[in-house]
Amino acid sequence: MLSVAIIGTGNVGCDLLLKVIASPGLRCELFAGRRSGSPGIALAEQHGIPTSTDGIDAIVAAAGSFDLVFDATSAADARRHWAILEPLGLSMVDLTPANLGQLCVPALNLEACIGERYVGMVTCGGQAAVPMATCFGQATVGLEYLEIVSASAALSVGPATRANMDEYVVTTERATHEFCDVQTNKTMLVINPAEPGTVMRNTIAVAATEAVDMEALQSLTAAMEKRIRAYVPGYRIVMPPVVAGDRILMTIEVEGRGDWLPAYAGNLDIITCAAVTLAEAKAGAIA
Ligand SMILES: NC(=O)c1ccc[n+]([C@@H]2O[C@H](COP(=O)([O-])OP(=O)(O)OC[C@H]3O[C@@H](n4cnc5c(N)ncnc54)[C@H](OP(=O)(O)O)[C@@H]3O)[C@@H](O)[C@H]2O)c1
Structure with missing residues (x-):
């Protein structure tokens, strides 16, 4: 112990x-x-x-x-x-x-x-999205730009988290830079006031002009989902990587165990x- x-x-x-x-x-x-x-x-x-x-x-x-x-x-x-x-x-x-x-x-x-x-x-968004960002980096030749948008229910975002918005962005972007082979990255956080609370969601996106091997990306992200589910059982890909207009994107949801707050608070x-x-x-x- x-x-x-x-x-x-x-x-x-x-x-x-x-x-x-x-x-x-x-x-x-x-x-x-x-x-x-x-x-x-x-x-x-x-x-x-x-x-x-x-x-x-x-x-x-x-x-x-x-x-x-x-x-x-x-x-x-x-x-x-x-x-x-x-x-x-x-x-x-x-x-x-x-x-x-x-x-x-x-x-x-x-x-x-x-x-x-x-x-x-790192941060909640970093824990959820950076592993998938590394898959985008591995499946792309010379990835130039990647974006992470994470959304959490307002009820689960305490005063200290709200005071740490700048630190959230800087730390998530540093982690993306350190773990992922990408030239530039950007992080955004959405605090969703809807009630009942919405399950934590994370979208990772790159431009459709990037040289992404979609087949490799599908298999890398599926394997990464398994690795993360071994310690976060409520982690799941809800939209596997797809080409949507001028972007290639995927979405992950994290449902919590409902220990302190209800299951929507997967960000905890x-x-x-x-x-x-x-x-x-x-x-x-x-x-
Ligand atoms: N909520 C999320 O989704 C999330 C996820 C990942 C990481 N984080 C990070 O985790 C941290 C906490 O977030 P939170 O949402 O749990 O915020 P929170 O609900 O405001 O909790 C922070 C707690 O720390 C206490 N505290 C602050 N300064 C202290 C000090 N010097 N000594 C002892 N206690 C102190 C506060 O005391 P009082 O009760 O007296 O104010 C409060 O109970 C933040 O840095 C945030 O960025 C948050």
Whole structure:
């Protein structure tokens, strides 16, 4: 068992906590926030997990009790937290787009991240779309431009996520650049206020003038879907790559497990499942 702590008791922190509790390889020693009225603190107490509202001070005070801290606060706070935790010898799996160092998308580079002390989990749109973007890169000779548009239900997008829009775009575009063989890329995020909430959707598009081998793209994306479904069961291609007018595009949907928010909030699961997969791999490596 790998002992962990979570800081941040919002949408991402709560969904992550429930997945850590369900993981046979992880044990949550502390769930830290900054507000006693936070529904996340009540959730952790219901599950018998130790809690604190002293934020990073509580993490520092209990630092000997765990090896890894998941950060689910905000990009600015995560940067500050890592500056405090690094000298203490702890590891951090960062679910904010703080964009500090090594980026991890388990379907693409899990092994390379296991030994890293700081790992950023990119963004929800990045976890969902970048693996498919790499398929476009592999199936195209000299891919010039690729676009990612992700849409999440407004009910699942907390205040910290809304404050981190710029960081979301910059980090997703960096991940696309690092993992995908494409000259230029662009990321967009749609926050959909429809009620009931709509399932998280991601569209990846390139111009129809690009030299894409459609047969190779179909088989690469189908294989990638299988790899991701191994750790995010609700991940599915709803529209395989097609030529539509002046574009070649595909659409992916991510349905969540419905742990903290209803199943439409796959934007939580895609990053919390990825973070748990990395932590479990670290636990396995230590064992
Ligand atoms: N929602 C998504 O779809 C999604 C997906 C992937 C990644 N992310 C990223 O994950 C992060 C959290 O997003 P979210 O939607 O969960 O936001 P959220 O619901 O606003 O949650 C953030 C939580 O962190 C707490 N917090 C902030 N600063 C803190 C500090 N210094 N110490 C302790 N607690 C602190 C907040 O406390 P209060 O309750 O007191 O405000 C809140 O409970 C963001 O960086 C976002 O970009 C979000």
